Amino acid sequence: MRAELGKRRYLFSDESGDLQCRTSTNVSKYFAVGTLLIEEDELARLRSEMAALRDELAWSNQGLDSCFHATEDSYVVRDRVFNLLQDFDFRVDVTLLQKNKAQPQVRRDEPTFFKYAWYFHLKYLAPQIFQEDDEVLIVAAELGTKKVRKAFRGAIEDVMSQCLHFRVKRTLAFWRDESDFALMAVDYCLWAVFRKWERGDETNYKKIEDKVRTEYDLWGVGTTAYF
Template identity: 40%
Template sequence: MTERFLFADEAGCFTFKREQNVSRYFMLCTVTTSDLQAATSLHELRRKLIWDGVELGDFFHATVEKQAVRDRVFETMLQHDFEVQVTICEKSKAQPQVRRDKARFYQYAWFYHFRYGIAPYIPEDTDLLVTAASLGTKKEKLSFTNCLSDVMGQTVRKARWAVDFRPSATDCCLQIADYCAWAIQRKWERGDTRSYDMIKAKITYEYDLWKHGAKHHY
């Protein structure tokens, strides 16, 4: 039996309107690997940075880090074997029934992400543990967990699987997913490819879900 780990994070928000500080895209980013040594390396990096007198938060979080820290995190994590998949949803193209609530939209993004970006590459004799970054309230977390479990049941029928939601602070591999999501978001939202170019060789699936859609609903 092959053991495979998938770590997921999102970039963008669930706000469906055009205004300042609202993302154009919602992105679902996953990191898949059979080797968890990258997490150990990030723990070691944190200790080194502390000894060097670098000011750090509770965990590595790309949005708030100084660039010098980001560079060290990228350098460390890219020494390890993992693959990145991302599904990009241009929110204004989402039909009203798709975005009627957060859970519906979340499940929709996950379904297409798994159906085309993940499931076809999971062998039958695989144990797949999906760890996703917690988001929303306790009630929303339960709803998102149910959504993801439903998607897994539909798309990964032949492999054994389990789902875990936890805060990014608790798992360095979730922090890797956060860094990858941030780098890809910078490219799509701002045209800034500096960090994206660093992880580009790791990306095996990058799909704009509504690329061919012409209608914007807001």
């Protein structure tokens, strides 16, 4: 039996926007890191109820190709998922980086920019949510090729060593989006927050607003645009 010295926490994460730092109609204004913190019992309930919803939607001819994904799901499916998420106890935190305000050394390549985003996200968040002797499983959505995942894994591991107390036992995993309903939940929540910032659309954001503990515009007070 595991000694109850600290809590076992689950932090599911996702990113929104692209990592391209240039001006184009197909390039996002922001890049965002979002996390969903949830406890074991609530995670088990979330997984169970989202699985039941997927079955129910399939039986009503609202079948999914693989998993819930906010950008691709129909309005009917998306509405049902947001309504379900309203009933759960978890916290969402989002850090947004307005890319044209990033200094050149921050955006010299995509892994570097990605690492900065994660660093500032965890630097602020970790002291608020983790205590000594906690155990945390950080689950990130799988990204790109094996080479890309290796670079991003190294970036997150380095950030964790800098931002988490040395007595917080942490494990990092990269899982495919369709492998866990909690990754689908953070995808939905981050999508709603990102649309609010990128497009000014708060329609779905309002449904999960009470879950969103922080929305941090990292360079919000900056006035210098580099491109």
